Amino acid sequence: MVMHLDRYSYVARDERGKVVKGILSAESEIDLANKIRNMGYFLTKASLYREKKAGGKEGSIKGKDLLTFTIHLATLVEAGIPLVEGLRDLSRNAEKEDAGKLIDDLRYRVESGSSLKEALSMHPGSFNSLYLALIGAGEATGKLVFALESLSVFLEWQMDLKSKIKEAMTYPILLSIAMVGVVTLLMVKVVPIFKPMFNQVGTELPFTTQMVINASDFIKHYFILLLFVPVLFIVGYKIIYSKPQGKYMFDSLKLKMPIFGDLIHKIALSRFCHILSLSLQSGVNILGALDISISAMGNSRLEASTKRARDSINLGEKIATSLEVTGDFPPLIIRMIGVGEESGTLANSLNKVSQFYDKEIPRTINRIFTLFEPIMIITMGFVVGFIAISIFMPMFKLAQSLD
Incomplete structure (x- = not known):
C-alpha cells in the first residue's frame, strides 16, 4: 500500500x-x-505547506546568491554527493530565507522525479534560458559538473563587469550631482540677490545677464515641477522601451552614441562570444547555442541582425560568413570564428575572443571615464564662470560710468 x-x-x-x-x-x-x-x-x-503554482513564487535567488549556489552545487556534485542530498544541504545552509525556500523546492521536485533542469524551469525569475540550457545539456551528456562550473565562471565574469562599470561611474555621477547642485544654488539663491540692484539702476542689461535672470526666475518659480522632469523622462523611456519598436529605436541610438556606443557594442559582443563558447562546450547544438547567445546580447538591434545570420546558418551558410554580412562583428571575431569552423575548434576560438574582450572592455571603461571627468570639471567651470561674468558685467559697466 x-x-x-x-x-x-x-x-x-x-x-x-x-x-x-x-x-x-x-x-x-x-x-x-x-x-x-x-x-x-x-x-x-x-x-x-501549501503548494504554489509553478512560476517561481517560492522564494528567489539572484546575483551573488546565485553564484554561490552554483559554485557550491558544483562542488557537492563533483564530490559524488547525490543531487537530492546536495540540495538539502544547500537549503539548510542558505543565508537568506527566500533562497532556502527555492532550493528546498528544487530538492522536492528532483526527489519527486523531475530532472534538475525541469525543477529549475519552475523558477524563471531566478534561472534564465542560458542556465537551463547548460544544465539540460550537462545532464544529457553527463557533464553536469562542467556545466555548473562554466555557469559559475560566466556569472562571476558578469558580476565583475557590472562592478567595474559601477565603480567607474561613481565619481562622474557624484561630480554631475555636485555640478547640478552648485548651478541650482547659484540660480535660486545668489542671482536673485542682484536682481533688485539691477532694477534700481534702471539701465538696459546685457543679453547674457537678462538670460541668466530669466532662467533664475523660471527655476525659482517652477523648481518643484522641474524635479519631476527626470521622473517623467524615465517613465516615458520605460513605456516606450517596453514596446518592440521603441526598444529597437533606443537600442539603435545607444550604438550610435558618441564614446558610449562603442562600449555598449563591445559588451554585447563579449556576451555573445562568452555564452556561445560555454554553450558549445556544454554540448548544446550550434543553432540552440546561437539562440541562447543572441537572446543574451542585451541590444535588440544587434539581436535582430544576428538572428538573420542564424537563419542563414540554418540554411547551410558558414557561421563566419553569415555574421560578417551583418556588419556588426569586427574582423577579429570573424577571423577567429572562421579558423574555429575550419579546424573544428569553434568553442576554443570563441573562448580566446572572450579573453580578449575581458581585457579590452575594462580598458575601454577606464578610457571613457578618465576622459569624462575632466570634461565634467571644465563644463562645471564654464557654467559657473558664465553665470558669474553675466552677473558682474553690468556692475563693472556701472562702476566705469560713475568714474
Whole structure:
C-alpha cells in the first residue's frame, strides 16, 4: 500500500539551539518529527505547506546568491554527493530565507522525479534560458559538473563587469550631482540677490545677464515641477522601451552614441562570444547555442541582425560568413570564428575572443571615464564662470560710468 505524503513547513533546533527551517514530506506530524530527529534536530513548529503554482513564487535567488549556489552545487556534485542530498544541504545552509525556500523546492521536485533542469524551469525569475540550457545539456551528456562550473565562471565574469562599470561611474555621477547642485544654488539663491540692484539702476542689461535672470526666475518659480522632469523622462523611456519598436529605436541610438556606443557594442559582443563558447562546450547544438547567445546580447538591434545570420546558418551558410554580412562583428571575431569552423575548434576560438574582450572592455571603461571627468570639471567651470561674468558685467559697466 502506497502511503500518502504531505509536505510540511517546519522549524527545528539542534542541540546548541541553532534554528533551521525547511520543507519536508511526511505521512504525519509524528512521522515528520521522527525524520527531523534522524537528521539531528528537534521539531519545534510544523504546518502543512501549501503548494504554489509553478512560476517561481517560492522564494528567489539572484546575483551573488546565485553564484554561490552554483559554485557550491558544483562542488557537492563533483564530490559524488547525490543531487537530492546536495540540495538539502544547500537549503539548510542558505543565508537568506527566500533562497532556502527555492532550493528546498528544487530538492522536492528532483526527489519527486523531475530532472534538475525541469525543477529549475519552475523558477524563471531566478534561472534564465542560458542556465537551463547548460544544465539540460550537462545532464544529457553527463557533464553536469562542467556545466555548473562554466555557469559559475560566466556569472562571476558578469558580476565583475557590472562592478567595474559601477565603480567607474561613481565619481562622474557624484561630480554631475555636485555640478547640478552648485548651478541650482547659484540660480535660486545668489542671482536673485542682484536682481533688485539691477532694477534700481534702471539701465538696459546685457543679453547674457537678462538670460541668466530669466532662467533664475523660471527655476525659482517652477523648481518643484522641474524635479519631476527626470521622473517623467524615465517613465516615458520605460513605456516606450517596453514596446518592440521603441526598444529597437533606443537600442539603435545607444550604438550610435558618441564614446558610449562603442562600449555598449563591445559588451554585447563579449556576451555573445562568452555564452556561445560555454554553450558549445556544454554540448548544446550550434543553432540552440546561437539562440541562447543572441537572446543574451542585451541590444535588440544587434539581436535582430544576428538572428538573420542564424537563419542563414540554418540554411547551410558558414557561421563566419553569415555574421560578417551583418556588419556588426569586427574582423577579429570573424577571423577567429572562421579558423574555429575550419579546424573544428569553434568553442576554443570563441573562448580566446572572450579573453580578449575581458581585457579590452575594462580598458575601454577606464578610457571613457578618465576622459569624462575632466570634461565634467571644465563644463562645471564654464557654467559657473558664465553665470558669474553675466552677473558682474553690468556692475563693472556701472562702476566705469560713475568714474
